[in-house]
Amino acid sequence: MSDLLSELGKKLAERWLTLLVLPGALFLATLAAAWQLGHTGWYEVGRLLEITDGKAKSLSASVAGTALLLIVFLLSSAACGVVAQAIGSLLERLWFAADWRRWGPPLRWLAHRRVARRQQRYRLRRDEVGRVAALSHALDGSARQDAEAELDVAARRLSEISDEAPRRPTWMGDRMQAVDIRLHRSLGLELAVVWPHLWLHVPEPTRSAVTAARTEVSRAAALGGWGLLYLLVGALWWPGLLVPVVITVTARRRARTATDGYATLVEAAVRLHVGGLARRLGFPHSTGPFPRRLGEDLTDHLRRGEGQQ
Structure with missing residues:
Protein backbone atom coordinates (compact mmCIF):
# COMPACT_ATOMS: atom_id res chain seq x y z
CA MET A 1 0.00 0.00 0.00
CA ALA A 98 -25.17 22.47 -25.42
CA ASP A 99 -27.31 24.66 -23.15
CA TRP A 100 -27.18 27.92 -25.12
CA ARG A 101 -30.96 28.35 -24.94
CA ARG A 102 -30.64 28.69 -21.14
CA TRP A 103 -27.92 31.32 -21.26
CA GLY A 104 -28.54 34.85 -20.04
CA PRO A 105 -30.32 37.33 -22.34
CA PRO A 106 -27.26 38.97 -24.01
CA LEU A 107 -25.44 35.72 -24.70
CA ARG A 108 -28.61 33.87 -25.67
CA TRP A 109 -29.57 36.62 -28.14
CA LEU A 110 -26.09 36.60 -29.71
CA ALA A 111 -26.13 32.80 -29.90
CA HIS A 112 -29.57 32.83 -31.53
CA ARG A 113 -28.36 35.31 -34.16
CA ARG A 114 -25.31 33.18 -34.85
CA VAL A 115 -27.38 30.00 -35.20
CA ALA A 116 -29.64 31.77 -37.70
CA ARG A 117 -26.64 32.95 -39.75
CA ARG A 118 -25.07 29.51 -39.71
CA GLN A 119 -28.33 27.94 -40.82
CA GLN A 120 -28.56 30.37 -43.73
CA ARG A 121 -24.98 29.65 -44.80
CA TYR A 122 -25.63 25.92 -44.47
CA ARG A 123 -28.69 26.10 -46.73
CA LEU A 124 -26.77 28.05 -49.37
CA ARG A 125 -23.88 25.60 -49.42
CA ARG A 126 -26.21 22.60 -49.31
CA ASP A 127 -28.00 23.97 -52.38
CA GLU A 128 -24.62 24.42 -54.02
CA VAL A 129 -23.77 20.78 -53.34
CA GLY A 130 -27.11 19.74 -54.86
CA ARG A 131 -26.52 21.77 -58.01
CA VAL A 132 -23.01 20.43 -58.51
CA ALA A 133 -24.19 16.85 -57.85
CA ALA A 134 -26.98 17.20 -60.42
CA LEU A 135 -24.50 18.62 -62.93
CA SER A 136 -22.02 15.77 -62.40
CA HIS A 137 -24.73 13.18 -63.07
CA ALA A 138 -25.65 14.92 -66.32
CA LEU A 139 -22.08 14.93 -67.66
CA ASP A 140 -19.68 12.21 -68.70
CA GLY A 141 -16.01 11.75 -69.44
CA SER A 142 -13.49 14.35 -68.29
CA ALA A 143 -16.24 16.92 -67.72
CA ARG A 144 -17.83 14.59 -65.17
CA GLN A 145 -14.51 14.08 -63.40
CA ASP A 146 -14.09 17.85 -63.10
CA ALA A 147 -17.63 18.17 -61.78
CA GLU A 148 -17.01 15.43 -59.20
CA ALA A 149 -13.84 17.21 -58.05
CA GLU A 150 -15.89 20.39 -57.69
CA LEU A 151 -18.49 18.37 -55.78
CA ASP A 152 -15.82 17.25 -53.29
CA VAL A 153 -14.82 20.85 -52.74
CA ALA A 154 -18.44 21.90 -52.23
CA ALA A 155 -19.01 19.03 -49.79
CA ARG A 156 -15.95 20.04 -47.75
CA ARG A 157 -17.15 23.63 -47.65
CA LEU A 158 -20.51 22.39 -46.38
CA SER A 159 -18.87 20.28 -43.65
CA GLU A 160 -16.89 23.32 -42.53
CA ILE A 161 -20.21 24.76 -41.37
CA SER A 162 -21.78 21.58 -39.99
CA ASP A 163 -22.35 17.91 -40.78
CA GLU A 164 -26.07 18.38 -40.19
CA ALA A 165 -28.36 21.42 -40.21
CA PRO A 166 -26.91 23.74 -37.51
CA ARG A 167 -28.66 23.81 -34.16
CA ARG A 168 -25.90 25.35 -32.06
CA PRO A 169 -23.87 28.54 -32.46
Whole structure:
Protein backbone atom coordinates (compact mmCIF):
# COMPACT_ATOMS: atom_id res chain seq x y z
CA MET A 1 0.00 0.00 0.00
CA SER A 2 2.83 2.39 0.84
CA ASP A 3 4.41 1.78 -2.58
CA LEU A 4 1.07 2.47 -4.25
CA LEU A 5 0.60 5.73 -2.35
CA SER A 6 4.16 6.76 -3.10
CA GLU A 7 3.70 6.12 -6.82
CA LEU A 8 0.38 7.96 -6.78
CA GLY A 9 2.00 10.91 -5.06
CA LYS A 10 4.74 11.02 -7.68
CA LYS A 11 2.20 11.03 -10.50
CA LEU A 12 0.14 13.77 -8.86
CA ALA A 13 3.25 15.88 -8.27
CA GLU A 14 4.30 15.38 -11.88
CA ARG A 15 0.89 16.42 -13.19
CA TRP A 16 0.83 19.41 -10.82
CA LEU A 17 4.23 20.50 -12.05
CA THR A 18 3.55 19.90 -15.74
CA LEU A 19 0.01 21.25 -16.04
CA LEU A 20 0.07 24.12 -13.56
CA VAL A 21 3.46 25.22 -12.25
CA LEU A 22 5.64 25.23 -15.37
CA PRO A 23 3.13 27.03 -17.64
CA GLY A 24 2.34 29.41 -14.78
CA ALA A 25 6.03 30.14 -14.18
CA LEU A 26 6.51 30.92 -17.87
CA PHE A 27 3.49 33.20 -17.80
CA LEU A 28 4.66 35.08 -14.68
CA ALA A 29 8.17 35.51 -16.08
CA THR A 30 6.76 36.86 -19.35
CA LEU A 31 4.38 39.13 -17.46
CA ALA A 32 7.24 40.49 -15.31
CA ALA A 33 9.32 41.13 -18.43
CA ALA A 34 6.41 42.95 -20.06
CA TRP A 35 5.96 45.05 -16.90
CA GLN A 36 9.61 46.10 -16.95
CA LEU A 37 9.75 46.90 -20.67
CA GLY A 38 6.39 48.61 -21.09
CA HIS A 39 5.06 50.08 -24.31
CA THR A 40 7.65 52.82 -24.74
CA GLY A 41 10.75 50.73 -24.08
CA TRP A 42 9.50 47.59 -25.79
CA TYR A 43 12.79 47.02 -27.65
CA GLU A 44 15.20 47.53 -24.70
CA VAL A 45 15.89 43.89 -24.02
CA GLY A 46 19.37 44.70 -22.74
CA ARG A 47 17.87 46.81 -19.95
CA LEU A 48 15.72 43.84 -18.99
CA LEU A 49 18.83 41.67 -18.63
CA GLU A 50 20.48 44.28 -16.42
CA ILE A 51 17.41 44.48 -14.17
CA THR A 52 17.24 40.70 -13.90
CA ASP A 53 20.92 40.42 -13.03
CA GLY A 54 20.57 43.10 -10.33
CA LYS A 55 17.56 41.40 -8.79
CA ALA A 56 19.36 38.07 -8.72
CA LYS A 57 22.39 39.56 -6.92
CA SER A 58 20.22 41.27 -4.31
CA LEU A 59 18.25 38.09 -3.62
CA SER A 60 21.33 35.88 -3.35
CA ALA A 61 22.38 37.81 -0.24
CA SER A 62 19.47 36.40 1.74
CA VAL A 63 18.89 32.65 1.68
CA ALA A 64 15.64 32.88 3.64
CA GLY A 65 14.33 35.64 1.39
CA THR A 66 15.22 33.65 -1.70
CA ALA A 67 13.48 30.54 -0.39
CA LEU A 68 10.40 32.53 0.55
CA LEU A 69 10.31 34.22 -2.85
CA LEU A 70 10.67 30.85 -4.57
CA ILE A 71 7.76 29.41 -2.59
CA VAL A 72 5.59 32.43 -3.41
CA PHE A 73 6.57 32.18 -7.07
CA LEU A 74 5.66 28.49 -7.25
CA LEU A 75 2.33 29.03 -5.53
CA SER A 76 1.57 31.99 -7.80
CA SER A 77 2.47 29.88 -10.83
CA ALA A 78 0.10 27.14 -9.69
CA ALA A 79 -2.62 29.74 -9.07
CA CYS A 80 -2.20 31.04 -12.62
CA GLY A 81 -2.52 27.47 -13.86
CA VAL A 82 -5.76 27.00 -11.93
CA VAL A 83 -7.13 30.25 -13.40
CA ALA A 84 -6.19 29.11 -16.91
CA GLN A 85 -7.92 25.76 -16.33
CA ALA A 86 -11.04 27.56 -15.10
CA ILE A 87 -11.09 29.82 -18.15
CA GLY A 88 -10.58 26.72 -20.30
CA SER A 89 -13.63 25.07 -18.72
CA LEU A 90 -15.68 28.15 -19.55
CA LEU A 91 -14.37 28.12 -23.12
CA GLU A 92 -15.27 24.45 -23.40
CA ARG A 93 -18.83 25.22 -22.36
CA LEU A 94 -19.03 28.03 -24.92
CA TRP A 95 -17.52 25.85 -27.65
CA PHE A 96 -20.02 23.03 -27.19
CA ALA A 97 -22.92 25.40 -26.33
CA ALA A 98 -25.17 22.47 -25.42
CA ASP A 99 -27.31 24.66 -23.15
CA TRP A 100 -27.18 27.92 -25.12
CA ARG A 101 -30.96 28.35 -24.94
CA ARG A 102 -30.64 28.69 -21.14
CA TRP A 103 -27.92 31.32 -21.26
CA GLY A 104 -28.54 34.85 -20.04
CA PRO A 105 -30.32 37.33 -22.34
CA PRO A 106 -27.26 38.97 -24.01
CA LEU A 107 -25.44 35.72 -24.70
CA ARG A 108 -28.61 33.87 -25.67
CA TRP A 109 -29.57 36.62 -28.14
CA LEU A 110 -26.09 36.60 -29.71
CA ALA A 111 -26.13 32.80 -29.90
CA HIS A 112 -29.57 32.83 -31.53
CA ARG A 113 -28.36 35.31 -34.16
CA ARG A 114 -25.31 33.18 -34.85
CA VAL A 115 -27.38 30.00 -35.20
CA ALA A 116 -29.64 31.77 -37.70
CA ARG A 117 -26.64 32.95 -39.75
CA ARG A 118 -25.07 29.51 -39.71
CA GLN A 119 -28.33 27.94 -40.82
CA GLN A 120 -28.56 30.37 -43.73
CA ARG A 121 -24.98 29.65 -44.80
CA TYR A 122 -25.63 25.92 -44.47
CA ARG A 123 -28.69 26.10 -46.73
CA LEU A 124 -26.77 28.05 -49.37
CA ARG A 125 -23.88 25.60 -49.42
CA ARG A 126 -26.21 22.60 -49.31
CA ASP A 127 -28.00 23.97 -52.38
CA GLU A 128 -24.62 24.42 -54.02
CA VAL A 129 -23.77 20.78 -53.34
CA GLY A 130 -27.11 19.74 -54.86
CA ARG A 131 -26.52 21.77 -58.01
CA VAL A 132 -23.01 20.43 -58.51
CA ALA A 133 -24.19 16.85 -57.85
CA ALA A 134 -26.98 17.20 -60.42
CA LEU A 135 -24.50 18.62 -62.93
CA SER A 136 -22.02 15.77 -62.40
CA HIS A 137 -24.73 13.18 -63.07
CA ALA A 138 -25.65 14.92 -66.32
CA LEU A 139 -22.08 14.93 -67.66
CA ASP A 140 -19.68 12.21 -68.70
CA GLY A 141 -16.01 11.75 -69.44
CA SER A 142 -13.49 14.35 -68.29
CA ALA A 143 -16.24 16.92 -67.72
CA ARG A 144 -17.83 14.59 -65.17
CA GLN A 145 -14.51 14.08 -63.40
CA ASP A 146 -14.09 17.85 -63.10
CA ALA A 147 -17.63 18.17 -61.78
CA GLU A 148 -17.01 15.43 -59.20
CA ALA A 149 -13.84 17.21 -58.05
CA GLU A 150 -15.89 20.39 -57.69
CA LEU A 151 -18.49 18.37 -55.78
CA ASP A 152 -15.82 17.25 -53.29
CA VAL A 153 -14.82 20.85 -52.74
CA ALA A 154 -18.44 21.90 -52.23
CA ALA A 155 -19.01 19.03 -49.79
CA ARG A 156 -15.95 20.04 -47.75
CA ARG A 157 -17.15 23.63 -47.65
CA LEU A 158 -20.51 22.39 -46.38
CA SER A 159 -18.87 20.28 -43.65
CA GLU A 160 -16.89 23.32 -42.53
CA ILE A 161 -20.21 24.76 -41.37
CA SER A 162 -21.78 21.58 -39.99
CA ASP A 163 -22.35 17.91 -40.78
CA GLU A 164 -26.07 18.38 -40.19
CA ALA A 165 -28.36 21.42 -40.21
CA PRO A 166 -26.91 23.74 -37.51
CA ARG A 167 -28.66 23.81 -34.16
CA ARG A 168 -25.90 25.35 -32.06
CA PRO A 169 -23.87 28.54 -32.46
CA THR A 170 -20.50 26.79 -32.90
CA TRP A 171 -19.02 24.19 -35.23
CA MET A 172 -17.86 22.06 -32.31
CA GLY A 173 -21.30 22.10 -30.74
CA ASP A 174 -22.90 21.05 -34.01
CA ARG A 175 -20.27 18.34 -34.49
CA MET A 176 -21.41 16.69 -31.27
CA GLN A 177 -25.07 17.40 -32.05
CA ALA A 178 -24.66 15.67 -35.41
CA VAL A 179 -23.77 12.42 -33.64
CA ASP A 180 -27.04 12.54 -31.71
CA ILE A 181 -29.03 13.37 -34.86
CA ARG A 182 -27.52 10.54 -36.91
CA LEU A 183 -27.91 7.95 -34.16
CA HIS A 184 -31.54 8.91 -33.66
CA ARG A 185 -32.24 8.88 -37.39
CA SER A 186 -30.59 5.54 -38.16
CA LEU A 187 -30.87 3.59 -34.88
CA GLY A 188 -33.71 5.32 -33.02
CA LEU A 189 -31.40 6.12 -30.09
CA GLU A 190 -31.20 9.21 -27.90
CA LEU A 191 -27.55 9.61 -27.05
CA ALA A 192 -28.09 11.47 -23.77
CA VAL A 193 -30.23 8.60 -22.47
CA VAL A 194 -28.24 5.63 -23.78
CA TRP A 195 -24.67 6.86 -23.34
CA PRO A 196 -24.31 6.57 -19.52
CA HIS A 197 -25.47 2.94 -19.61
CA LEU A 198 -23.41 2.13 -22.67
CA TRP A 199 -20.32 3.66 -21.07
CA LEU A 200 -20.50 1.10 -18.28
CA HIS A 201 -20.91 -1.70 -20.82
CA VAL A 202 -18.16 -1.00 -23.35
CA PRO A 203 -14.78 -2.74 -22.88
CA GLU A 204 -11.81 -0.96 -21.33
CA PRO A 205 -9.92 -0.28 -24.62
CA THR A 206 -12.95 1.60 -25.94
CA ARG A 207 -13.28 3.63 -22.74
CA SER A 208 -9.58 4.45 -22.84
CA ALA A 209 -9.76 5.67 -26.44
CA VAL A 210 -12.84 7.82 -25.79
CA THR A 211 -11.37 9.21 -22.57
CA ALA A 212 -8.12 10.11 -24.31
CA ALA A 213 -10.01 11.92 -27.06
CA ARG A 214 -12.09 13.80 -24.50
CA THR A 215 -8.94 14.77 -22.62
CA GLU A 216 -7.51 16.29 -25.79
CA VAL A 217 -10.56 18.54 -26.01
CA SER A 218 -10.02 19.71 -22.43
CA ARG A 219 -6.33 20.32 -23.07
CA ALA A 220 -7.14 22.44 -26.10
CA ALA A 221 -9.59 24.43 -24.00
CA ALA A 222 -6.96 24.92 -21.28
CA LEU A 223 -4.56 26.16 -23.95
CA GLY A 224 -7.21 28.66 -24.98
CA GLY A 225 -7.41 29.74 -21.33
CA TRP A 226 -3.69 30.47 -21.37
CA GLY A 227 -4.17 32.44 -24.56
CA LEU A 228 -6.69 34.70 -22.84
CA LEU A 229 -4.41 35.13 -19.83
CA TYR A 230 -1.57 36.22 -22.10
CA LEU A 231 -3.68 39.19 -23.14
CA LEU A 232 -2.36 40.73 -19.92
CA VAL A 233 1.13 40.56 -21.40
CA GLY A 234 -0.08 42.38 -24.51
CA ALA A 235 -1.72 45.02 -22.35
CA LEU A 236 1.64 45.82 -20.75
CA TRP A 237 3.91 45.25 -23.74
CA TRP A 238 2.33 45.60 -27.17
CA PRO A 239 4.61 43.09 -29.03
CA GLY A 240 3.29 40.54 -26.55
CA LEU A 241 -0.07 40.62 -28.32
CA LEU A 242 1.40 38.18 -30.82
CA VAL A 243 1.59 35.51 -28.09
CA PRO A 244 -2.15 35.27 -27.27
CA VAL A 245 -3.02 35.40 -30.96
CA VAL A 246 -0.77 32.42 -31.76
CA ILE A 247 -1.91 30.49 -28.68
CA THR A 248 -5.60 31.12 -29.34
CA VAL A 249 -5.41 30.12 -33.01
CA THR A 250 -3.51 26.97 -32.07
CA ALA A 251 -6.03 26.14 -29.34
CA ARG A 252 -8.94 26.57 -31.74
CA ARG A 253 -7.40 24.29 -34.35
CA ARG A 254 -6.54 21.66 -31.76
CA ALA A 255 -10.03 21.88 -30.30
CA ARG A 256 -11.70 21.35 -33.68
CA THR A 257 -9.48 18.36 -34.45
CA ALA A 258 -9.96 16.87 -30.98
CA THR A 259 -13.73 17.40 -31.07
CA ASP A 260 -13.97 15.70 -34.45
CA GLY A 261 -12.01 12.72 -33.15
CA TYR A 262 -14.05 12.55 -29.96
CA ALA A 263 -17.37 12.70 -31.82
CA THR A 264 -16.20 10.00 -34.24
CA LEU A 265 -15.20 7.68 -31.40
CA VAL A 266 -18.45 8.24 -29.50
CA GLU A 267 -20.54 7.41 -32.56
CA ALA A 268 -18.40 4.37 -33.35
CA ALA A 269 -18.66 3.12 -29.76
CA VAL A 270 -22.45 3.38 -29.84
CA ARG A 271 -22.82 1.64 -33.18
CA LEU A 272 -20.43 -1.17 -32.24
CA HIS A 273 -21.65 -1.91 -28.72
CA VAL A 274 -25.31 -0.91 -28.46
CA GLY A 275 -26.35 -4.37 -29.62
CA GLY A 276 -24.49 -5.94 -26.73
CA LEU A 277 -26.12 -3.51 -24.30
CA ALA A 278 -29.55 -4.41 -25.67
CA ARG A 279 -28.89 -8.14 -25.24
CA ARG A 280 -27.57 -7.58 -21.73
CA LEU A 281 -30.79 -5.79 -20.82
CA GLY A 282 -32.89 -8.65 -22.17
CA PHE A 283 -33.85 -7.32 -25.60
CA PRO A 284 -33.81 -9.93 -28.37
CA HIS A 285 -31.09 -8.97 -30.83
CA SER A 286 -28.66 -11.14 -32.74
CA THR A 287 -25.50 -9.94 -34.45
CA GLY A 288 -26.08 -7.77 -37.49
CA PRO A 289 -27.74 -4.43 -38.23
CA PHE A 290 -29.38 -2.80 -35.24
CA PRO A 291 -33.06 -2.12 -36.05
CA ARG A 292 -34.43 1.36 -35.44
CA ARG A 293 -37.47 0.07 -33.61
CA LEU A 294 -35.25 -1.71 -31.11
CA GLY A 295 -33.34 1.51 -30.55
CA GLU A 296 -36.56 3.34 -29.76
CA ASP A 297 -37.61 0.59 -27.33
CA LEU A 298 -34.18 0.59 -25.68
CA THR A 299 -34.23 4.38 -25.26
CA ASP A 300 -37.71 4.26 -23.78
CA HIS A 301 -36.70 1.44 -21.44
CA LEU A 302 -33.66 3.32 -20.15
CA ARG A 303 -35.53 6.58 -19.82
CA ARG A 304 -38.38 5.14 -17.75
CA GLY A 305 -36.40 2.52 -15.84
CA GLU A 306 -37.28 -1.06 -15.20
CA GLY A 307 -39.30 -0.28 -12.10
CA GLN A 308 -41.81 1.74 -14.12
CA GLN A 309 -42.35 -0.73 -16.92
